[in-house]
Amino acid sequence: MPELPEVETSRRGIEPWILHTTINKVVVRDRRLRWPVAKDVERRLQGQIVEAVDRRAKYLLIRTSGDTIILHLGMTGSLFIVDQGAPAGIHDHLDFELDSGKVLRFRDPRRFGSFHLSSKPLAHPLLSKLGPEPLGDEFNGTYLWRKSRGRTVSIKQFIMNAQIVVGVGNIYASESLFLAGINPKRAAGRTARHRYDALADAIKDILSRAIKAGGTTLRDFYGGDGEPGYFKQQLEVYDREGEHCRCCNTIIRSFVQGQRSTYYCKSCQT
DNA sequence: CGCGACTCCTGCCGGC
DNA sequence: TGCCGGCAGGAGTCGC
Numbered sequence: 001m002p003e004l005p006e007v008e009t010s011r012r013g014i015e016p017w018i019l020h021t022t023i024n025k026v027v028v029r030d031r032r033l034r035w036p037v038a039k040d041v042e043r044r045l046q047g048q049i050v051e052a053v054d055r056r057a058k059y060l061l062i063r064t065s066g067d068t069i070i071l072h073l074g075m076t077g078s079l080f081i082v083d084q085g086a087p088a089g090i091h092d093h094l095d096f097e098l099d100s101g102k103v104l105r106f107r108d109p110r111r112f113g114s115f116h117l118s119s120k121p122l123a124h125p126l127l128s129k130l131g132p133e134p135l136g137d138e139f140n141g142t143y144l145w146r147k148s149r150g151r152t153v154s155i156k157q158f159i160m161n162a163q164i165v166v167g168v169g170n171i172y173a174s175e176s177l178f179l180a181g182i183n184p185k186r187a188a189g190r191t192a193r194h195r196y197d198a199l200a201d202a203i204k205d206i207l208s209r210a211i212k213a214g215g216t217t218l219r220d221f222y223g224g225d226g227e228p229g230y231f232k233q234q235l236e237v238y239d240r241e242g243e244h245c246r247c248c249n250t251i252i253r254s255f256v257q258g259q260r261s262t263y264y265c266k267s268c269q270t
Numbered sequence: 271c272g273c274g275a276c277t278c279c280t281g282c283c284g285g286c
Numbered sequence: 287t288g289c290c291g292g293c294a295g296g297a298g299t300c301g302c
Contacts, residue, residue: 003295034278034298058296075296076280091280110279112296126298153273162297169295218295219282238295258274261293 002073002221004134004167005210005231007058009223010079015053017081018096018104022049023064027095029088034074034114037094041117045069045096056122057130057166067117070124074112078222080105131165134203139165141197148196151188157258158188159203168203171216171238174263176202178237183269184262209234237263 002010026045031037048064055061060079062069073079082103088095094106094115106113118124132138147164148155158164160173168176177184179202182195215221215229218239222228232239236246241254245265254263 006295032279034296072296074279075294108279109281110294110296112279151272157273160296171295216295221295259276260296 002058002077002215003169003172003210004055004058005172005207005213006215006221006223006229007055007060007073007167008211009215009229010073011053011055011060013223013225014079014081014104017100017102018050018062018098019053020050021098021100021102022047023096024099025095025097027097028093029095030093030111033093033108033111034072035116037115038117041115044117056127057133057162058169059127061121063121067119068121070114070116070118070121070126071106072114072126074108074110074114076110076220077106077108077113078220080107080222080226129163131161131163134165134167134207139200139204141193141200144200145191145193145196148188148191153188154184154257155182155186155188155191155199156184156262159199160258160260165203167207170260171218171235172203172206172210174238175206175236178265178269179206181269184257184264237265239263 023045026042028037044067048066050062050064052063058072060071082105084097084101084103091109092105092107096104121127148158151158156173156177159168180198182199210216210231213229213231214223214227216231217228237252240252241263243252245252245268248267250265250267252263252265254261
């Protein structure tokens with residue numbers, strides 16, 4: 001489900017509800033996430049105060065007076081706030097009961113999400129090798145171009161590689177390449193320098209606009225405030241196979257690349 | 271090291 | 287209406 005804009009939307013949605021609250025109790029109903037939830041998380045989090053709600057890549061980092069929670073939403077994970085005592089659904093795996101009387105609840109039907117605790121989250125194996133944030137200054141055309149030299153992989157798979165740049169998932173990869181006018185099949189190492197300038201700008205633009213719109217809701221994404229994301233209305237190619245390109249009227253096509261669907265306009269993207 | 275295939279899991283949708 | 291195959295917003299791991 002969530003790419004960077006959806007995770008950021010979730011972060012902003014829950015932050016006002018949990019910041020500076022105390023975690024009275026943690027309830028784990030199903031430990032079978034992508035990796036089994038450690039048996040001591042209930043004990044380690046009980047009584048801790050939430051001091052910050054951050055994001056790194058697609059991970060939410062909830063810093064407490066003790067450990068930091070490292071939470072990944074996977075494909076179908078979501079976070080929301082309910083009143084204490086609200087009945088839990090079949091896929092509601094985690095509850096964080098707060099001293100405010102509210103509960104931060106984690107739901108994840110496919111259980112591709114993950115939950116870890118760490119005192120040094122950025123040094124955690126899941127985070128330590130990640131590339132730069134796409135909205136930061138470190139990420140630009142020069143960086144992408146330099147990283148791409150000698151790479152034979154397609155440029156679409158290249159920008160979805162979290163060791164190159166984080167946060168660009170399947171929707172926004174297609175959208176960014178459309179905006180930059182680049183054919184997704186093009187080899188990363190055979191893409192010119194000036195195209196990477198356009199691509200880095202496009203990624204920043206798309207992600208910023210998607211965050212502003214509260215993310216993209218295709219089926220079942222809702223931010224922490226229960227609102228869907230409205231960026232779907234701005235999608236130019238993703239999930240638009242058979243429809244007309246708004247730029248040149250060509251029919252949008254899709255094909256599979258690295259086991260993921262790619263959408264593009266044959267005439268706008270070269 | 272780079273790359274491609276595979277894998278985890280449930281829900282939903284379209285076609286027959 | 288009911289069943290079945292295919293596909294889904296992620297990403298770690300393995301084999302070459």
